[in-house]
Amino acid sequence: MSFLPDVKVLCETCHGARFNPETLAVTWRGKSIGDVLQMEVDEAVDFFASMPNISHPLQLLKDVGLGYLTLGQPSPTLSGGEAQRIKLVTELSKVRDDVTRRGNKVPHTLYVLDEPTVGLHMADVEKLIHVLHRLVNGGHSVVVIEHDLDVMAEADWIVDLGPEGGAAGGQIVAATTPDELVRLGTHTGVALAPVLAR
Numbered sequence: 001m002s003f004l005p006d007v008k009v010l011c012e013t014c015h016g017a018r019f020n021p022e023t024l025a026v027t028w029r030g031k032s033i034g035d036v037l038q039m040e041v042d043e044a045v046d047f048f049a050s051m052p053n054i055s056h057p058l059q060l061l062k063d064v065g066l067g068y069l070t071l072g073q074p075s076p077t078l079s080g081g082e083a084q085r086i087k088l089v090t091e092l093s094k095v096r097d098d099v100t101r102r103g104n105k106v107p108h109t110l111y112v113l114d115e116p117t118v119g120l121h122m123a124d125v126e127k128l129i130h131v132l133h134r135l136v137n138g139g140h141s142v143v144v145i146e147h148d149l150d151v152m153a154e155a156d157w158i159v160d161l162g163p164e165g166g167a168a169g170g171q172i173v174a175a176t177t178p179d180e181l182v183r184l185g186t187h188t189g190v191a192l193a194p195v196l197a198r
Contacts, residue, residue: 065124
């Protein structure tokens with residue numbers, strides 16, 4: 001039967017709300033658990049504003065460009081980039097923004113992200129960059145494998161691989177700051193120059 005498409009049928013009892021009527025009868029601020037699970041993160045941030053333990057992770061989801069996801073969205077429906085950003089939010093929820101925590105012996109963490117901007121709108125890339133800066137400002141190290149020039153322009157250090165793609169690549173062409181990479185005139189440096197000029 002694997003050649004046939006999936007068929008989904010709504011439950012006759014809950015009509016897709018995922019809970020029995022007794023559970024759905026319980027509400028908070030006029031919303032049942034079924035209503036809450038249908039909320040987008042953007043709406044849920046405001047709804048749970050009075051509860052920091054809930055609103056903080058929701059705000060982080062919004063900050064990394066995932067405000068459009070619903071709270072009850074099944075994990076198999078997430079793209080690779082969405083799943084990666086949810087993992088990033090999981091880590092960020094453990095980190096406070098204040099740099100003063102460094103003095104309190106907060107462990108240093110190395111974050112390695114593989115193209116976290118894939119599928120993001122330019123406005124959401126900007127949000128993600130702010131989140132990455134928060135990690136660095138919190139005393140952590142962030143390594144990003146990325147082709148997005150806006151992310152590269154914000155880096156402290158770039159390891160440029162090339163000089164070409166495929167069999168003609170794979171060598172370290174430069175390991176330096178973004179400004180110096182532009183000065184060296186590598187392929188990446190040439191592409192990065194107009195972004196740094198903004």
